[in-house]
Each structure stands twice: as structure tokens, then as C-alpha cells.
Amino acid sequence: MTRKYIDCREIPSDSSCTVAIAADNDEELLEAAVQHAVAVHGHEDTPQFRQQIRQAFRTGSPPS
Numbered sequence: 638m639t640r641k642y643i644d645c646r647e648i649p650s651d652s653s654c655t656v657a658i659a660a661d662n663d664e665e666l667l668e669a670a671v672q673h674a675v676a677v678h679g680h681e682d683t684p685q686f687r688q689q690i691r692q693a694f695r696t697g698s699p700p701s
């Protein structure tokens with residue numbers, strides 16, 4: 638299975654967060670990313686926001 642990640646620096650937010658989250662499937666990654674966005678950035682968990690997060694998924698491992 639292809640590893641995917643999301644880099645918080647690519648998501649528009651009010652803080653200069655540099656967290657990257659990686660997972661082996663889309664659903665795990667989406668849940669982790671949504672939880673991070675809600676807890677840390679105060680985003681609302683909406684279908685539109687989840688779509689925005691999905692579009693920021695990248696394949697591979699986070700760059701060091």
C-alpha cells in the first residue's frame with residue numbers, strides 16, 4: 638500500500654504550523670489530519686474542509 642502524507646504547511650491556516658502527518662490509507666490520514674486541524678487550528682469539521690484536506694494529500698514520505 639502506498640504511504641501518503643499531508644504537510645500542514647500546505648494548508649492555509651492562522652499559524653505557521655510545520656506538522657506533517659503520514660498514514661497508509663486515505664481514511665486514516667484524513668481522520669488524523671481533521672483531528673489535528675480541529676484541535677490545533679480551530680477548523681470546523683465540514684465536508685468541504687475534508688475535501689480541501691484530501692486535495693492536499695501527497696504520496697510518499699514527508700520531506701525532511
Ligand SMILES: [Zn+2]
Nearest residue numbers: 645654656677
Ligand atoms: Zn497544523
